C-alpha cells in the first residue's frame with residue numbers, strides 16, 4: 210500500500226510537537242495542520258479510519274512541524290488565519306489578526322445603520338481583516354483600506370477577492386500622507402495602528418517578536434500616540450457629524466488617549482476587550 214497511515218503519522222508528529230507544547234496544544238496544532246493544509250477534518254478521519262496521506266503531504270507536514278518547533282505561529286505555517294467568520298491568507302508581511310480586533314469591529318459597527326451607504330476607512334489594514342469584515346457586514350458601505358506596505362496591500366487584495374468583497378486599497382504613509390483619498394467625507398474610521406512601545410519589547414512573546422512585522426507593532430517611547438494624533442488630524446475635517454473614529458489601543462495608554470482627545474476638543478470614550486483590558490477608544494464630536 211502506498212503512502213502513510215494517517216493515525217501513525219499523527220502519533221509521530223504529535224509526539225514531536227509535545228517536546229515544545231503541552232499534549233493538548235500538540236493535538237490542537239495537528240488538527241489545524243491536517244485541516245488547513247489538506248482539508249482533513251475530524252469528520253473525515255472518523256468516516257475513513259484507514260485514511261492515508263502521500264509522500265508529498267508527509268513532507269509538507271514534516272516541514273510544518275519543524276516550523277512550529279522553531280516557534281513560528283501556526284497561522285504563518287499554514288498561511289491561514291480566521292477572523293470574524295472569515296478565512297484569510299496571512300504571511301509574515303502582515304500581523305496575524307487578533308481576537309481583540311474582532312471586538313474593535315463589533316464595537317465600531319454597533320451604532321451604524323446597515324441599510325444606507327457609508328464611507329469607511331481602515332487605516333493600517335495589514336491583512337485587510339478589519340476592512341473585509343466591515344465590507345462583509347455592511348454590503349452597502351464603500352470601504353477604503355490604507356497601508357504603507359505594498360506586500361501587506363497585496364495580501365489584503367488577495368483576501369478581499371477570497372472573501373468576495375469590494376475594498377479599495379490605497380498605498381500611503383499616514384504619517385506623511387499624499388493620497389487624495391483622505392480628502393473625501395467619511396462616516397466611520399477604524400484603525401488598529403502600531404501601539405506597542407519599544408520599552409515593552411522585553412515583555413513580548415518570542416513568537417511575536419521573531420516572526421511578526423515590527424513595522425505593524427512598534428512605536429517610539431517618546432511619541433507612542435503618533436498614529437492616533439495623525440489619524441484624527443486627517444479624519445476630523447472629513448468626518449460627518451454623526452460619524453465616529455474607533456481605535457484599538459495599548460491597554461496602558463487609555464488615560465493618555467483621553468488627554469489627546471481633549472487636547473483636540475474631542476470626546477473620547479474607552480472600552481474594554483474580552484479580557485477586561487482597556488483596548489478601544491471611540492472618538493466623536495458630541
Ligand code: GLN
Pocket residue numbers: 307401402403404405417425426427
Ligand atoms: N495587540 C498586538 C500585540 O499585543 C499589537 C497590535 C498593534 O500594535 N496594533 O501583539
